[in-house]
Amino acid sequence: MQAYVHGYDARENRRLRDQASALTHLLHWDTVYPDNATILEVGCGVGAQTIPLAHNSPGAQITAVDVSAASLVQARIATLAAGIDNVAFREADVFNLPFDRATFDHAFLCFVLEHLDRPVDALQAVMRVVKPGGTVTVIEGDHGSAYFHPDSAAAREAIGCQVTLQRHAGGDAMIGRRLYPLLAAAGYRDVAVSPRVVYADGGNPALADGFIRKTFTAMIEGVREPAVAGGLIEPVRFDEGIRDLYRTAEDDGVFCYTFFKGVAVAPAHAER
Amino acid sequence: MQAYVHGYDARENRRLRDQASALTHLLHWDTVYPDNATILEVGCGVGAQTIPLAHNSPGAQITAVDVSAASLVQARIATLAAGIDNVAFREADVFNLPFDRATFDHAFLCFVLEHLDRPVDALQAVMRVVKPGGTVTVIEGDHGSAYFHPDSAAAREAIGCQVTLQRHAGGDAMIGRRLYPLLAAAGYRDVAVSPRVVYADGGNPALADGFIRKTFTAMIEGVREPAVAGGLIEPVRFDEGIRDLYRTAEDDGVFCYTFFKGVAVAPAHAER
Numbered sequence: 001m002q003a004y005v006h007g008y009d010a011r012e013n014r015r016l017r018d019q020a021s022a023l024t025h026l027l028h029w030d031t032v033y034p035d036n037a038t039i040l041e042v043g044c045g046v047g048a049q050t051i052p053l054a055h056n057s058p059g060a061q062i063t064a065v066d067v068s069a070a071s072l073v074q075a076r077i078a079t080l081a082a083g084i085d086n087v088a089f090r091e092a093d094v095f096n097l098p099f100d101r102a103t104f105d106h107a108f109l110c111f112v113l114e115h116l117d118r119p120v121d122a123l124q125a126v127m128r129v130v131k132p133g134g135t136v137t138v139i140e141g142d143h144g145s146a147y148f149h150p151d152s153a154a155a156r157e158a159i160g161c162q163v164t165l166q167r168h169a170g171g172d173a174m175i176g177r178r179l180y181p182l183l184a185a186a187g188y189r190d191v192a193v194s195p196r197v198v199y200a201d202g203g204n205p206a207l208a209d210g211f212i213r214k215t216f217t218a219m220i221e222g223v224r225e226p227a228v229a230g231g232l233i234e235p236v237r238f239d240e241g242i243r244d245l246y247r248t249a250e251d252d253g254v255f256c257y258t259f260f261k262g263v264a265v266a267p268a269h270a271e272r
Numbered sequence: 273m274q275a276y277v278h279g280y281d282a283r284e285n286r287r288l289r290d291q292a293s294a295l296t297h298l299l300h301w302d303t304v305y306p307d308n309a310t311i312l313e314v315g316c317g318v319g320a321q322t323i324p325l326a327h328n329s330p331g332a333q334i335t336a337v338d339v340s341a342a343s344l345v346q347a348r349i350a351t352l353a354a355g356i357d358n359v360a361f362r363e364a365d366v367f368n369l370p371f372d373r374a375t376f377d378h379a380f381l382c383f384v385l386e387h388l389d390r391p392v393d394a395l396q397a398v399m400r401v402v403k404p405g406g407t408v409t410v411i412e413g414d415h416g417s418a419y420f421h422p423d424s425a426a427a428r429e430a431i432g433c434q435v436t437l438q439r440h441a442g443g444d445a446m447i448g449r450r451l452y453p454l455l456a457a458a459g460y461r462d463v464a465v466s467p468r469v470v471y472a473d474g475g476n477p478a479l480a481d482g483f484i485r486k487t488f489t490a491m492i493e494g495v496r497e498p499a500v501a502g503g504l505i506e507p508v509r510f511d512e513g514i515r516d517l518y519r520t521a522e523d524d525g526v527f528c529y530t531f532f533k534g535v536a537v538a539p540a541h542a543e544r
Contacts, residue, residue, distance in 0.1 A: 147414075151446065177420065180473035181474065181524040184474060191475055195469045202453065202456060203465070251456075254453065256417065258469070
């Protein structure tokens, strides 16, 4: 085997980009806003979803907010590097948005609600700044939707550690399946939720490598220390689970994971 | 509440038919064979999948086989009642198909492999009677793909009883995720597997009722006696799980289940 430096090989770069774009397409392809529409992205983080959002709606005017000033710096650099010029960034908390009522035509949140202990309140806070008849679009994953071949109890326990840790932090790593009831409870109308399945088998080794190994398993592997320190699992059992997850990326392995995307309409003020 | 006799109410009939046709469409819409193509359906049972199969390819000549003569009688009646005239039925076992090598243009199996302890051998037995370059289409469910809101450990245990009982009978109720490696191991070429997700939330109460209550939960409920008799679960725990499954069909509940469909090509005889 030759030495390999991540990202230095042109072919590898293209593969990673293709993998990322397949996932981006799955989540973003049907979110296209008209020219001059005003969009609020809540919880933009380092801009990972801001870039496809802005790319797919180049004529829209996007305002992206996040609570972290450090993340916003990275988001500004990333969008600048991507040649995007229709996004304004601003530091703000979802529960205290510094905008007048009905400021935006539409709102967009991706991988945000999973971290909040009051997701319905957050959706209502967003509704306040969206015009009646405007939409909110919400995308979330669901770690309970992950299943694979060969099946492995150890792998399921390792994933369970991530779910437990996120719950202890006030979030919900299985929130994807809850998008419909959350949007309905917040008072939105015409709630429509659709599952977006990542299915990777031996027929698509690039997806298996990019999603199973480098995205999902790498993320689960990242909670080893707090999971073991918190007494959630024995280290040897956790490592067995991680090994079994990598195993599913082999030629005869299969991995499934589902994201959920919800779109709903903000009601008239009188109906809120 | 008024008295209700299942199937007597016209509106109810239409709802049940719509529900069944939504599921049929999800599984069958992209299986259309050309006129005069010869198709073998293996394990047709009482003809539940034979009818949409024949309906979608009215010019194809379908031969449907099953090991059960009693099922074949019902299948004949059902297809006759459906006005279908392009299906010939024959009693036969998948491992001993009474046909010459390369008799059929294509083969079709739906909810068959899940019951067999040698699915790869079955796929190879089917390959023998399919012409080189012809396709095999396989559809299976996967009970490990079921997840729901509200989540419930008892419900997962009740589903687990069905999985265990089917495994004791030599089958695999979680075979859907294995279609790719099974078809590849049997020697088929160009294996392509796609997940087909049934997603039911409060926005589609007919689907929630038809699939969650009357299809999935009714099926799990059906294994109560053998599960309890076999010591797999305490009766009170099983009943709790069933109650929790019905709970997911309420307005604020959500249910996901995934079927898998695989299509693959029979290789030339020299390559087998």
